[in-house]
Amino acid sequence: MVDDSTLDKMLYLSRLQVSRDERSAIAGNMSEIIDYFAILSKYDTSGVTGGPGEAVPAGELREDAVREGLAQRDLKGLSPHFLDGYFSVPRVLDEG
């Protein structure tokens, strides 16, 4: 079972807030997911490289040639917050 501190951390990372009543249900759901991975981990995956799909040879990757992207008028259509050439967002202080 997922303990309280793990649940708190997961909720913080997911930017989710839940009520006190919902906590045990969510912890239960998370435990089920973890149990499912416990089943998967019984299988030998040592030969599996871990990526999705078959590997692509490096020689077949995208050629380094520029293509035109979106014009400013396209960007204006994308977001009501596109102003004076910039996307405006709520004020952020930390540099990430």
Add this chain to the structure above:
Amino acid sequence: MSASSLNRTLDGIEYEIVVGCEVHVQLLTKTKAFCACENRFGGIPNSRVCPVCLGLPGALPVVSAALVEGAIITGLALGSRVAEITKFDRKNYVYPDLPKGYQISQYDLPICVGGALEIAEGARAVGITRVHMEEDAGKSLHLEEAANASYVDFNRCGTPLLEIVSEPDMRSPEEAVAFVEGIREIMRYLEISDCNMEEGSLRCDANVNLRIHEGEKLFATPIVEIKNMNSFRAIRAALEFETDRQLAEWRSERLTLEAVGKSTRGFNDETGETVLQRTKEAASDYRYFPEPDLRPIEIGRELVEKLRSRVGELPAAKRERLKAQYGLSDFDAQTLVSSKAMSGYFEEAASGSRDPKKIANWILTEVRGVLNDRGIEITSFASPPEHLRELVDSIESGIISGKIAKDVFAEMAASGKRPSEIIRERGLSQIADEGELRRVVESVIAANEKSVTDYRAGRDHALKYLMGQVMKESRGRANPIAAARLLEERLNGR
């Protein structure tokens, strides 16, 4: 080097500084890492964006071959092992300049692992942990007059980056600076990156802590990751400040790495201090998982060998060879090896030359002067290396004087003509014929009776004046050694 020689002592505390660096380098590819938008610095905000780098729903990334090749070349230059299979992972974090909500990076199968970089400072090797590929984020703009809003430019979003992670092998701020300088030299030399710190194409974070020796006991202070060091001076200053701060903290609180863990501090260039930003995220906080939109990449050995030939001789080895082979000074070798093209130009010009050292002098003074004046690179210089060799050899063989050579060079650099052609067209070849030189000497003596009398009265400076007149009369073409001999003979009545 023994451990004790690395230790310092302050107020009775014996300690050792331990530094590891994470260097981010933007690549000089034409396109971004996962889309075909143009990759370059600056420009009109949000003028080089597309659905992929804006993270619009349904847009899928496509890996640039140039990114992978740049990473392999870098790894080979650092002596890393290049993976046979590599893959991308998502590093999740929330910030407005990262529109997808995750950065495409590499977690457990980076493209290059291991290796080392020899640094001049301390004359030792700094281990390389890994080199991995990722994408840059956009840039946020915070205006004072806009209290409630920030502005985002996504031109930089998706710029191909390499993160080069070192082992914690550096033992002083100077060694950390030398390491980053070494990375910059190699990346510039291989033309992988311009490594311009002002524009952010080379960025460095450093992890630093102290090992405190108390008798037989060893303590480690909490590791601090320092961010926002935008110059070599800042790297040195930040590490010096952080060393003092950690020593003071140890003295007052005796906090250890085991008890406190890691934290992140930002360097403030104005105050010269580091400021706590946050306790450090663990890898699990980023919820890494394999990037489902990109297939793993298989790197064939043929490609690695092809790219190895592009790495060739690295700057440090080339400097030593040029010094030994051509008798160049440290300064000459350092300057000529500042770029692959410059050292290539020198070696082509020096090959078969009578005096390679003089070739180096001409490149370092005259050629560089022209390049600086015109703001061009050696690759755009009008005269090919064989022309410079011909010019220098023309001086050595006495065809032209050093002074005339400068005029010839100016025309070569402007027109791209061969020096022999310019000398012939303008009749600049040196007069070495004794009969012709005697005629010039006689004419000068006849026209300067007073100076002749002065010289004969023992005033030696008159000889210099008369020699100047000989050079003037011959329009600088008189062979100075032969002309001086003939002038003296004539004046002394021999």
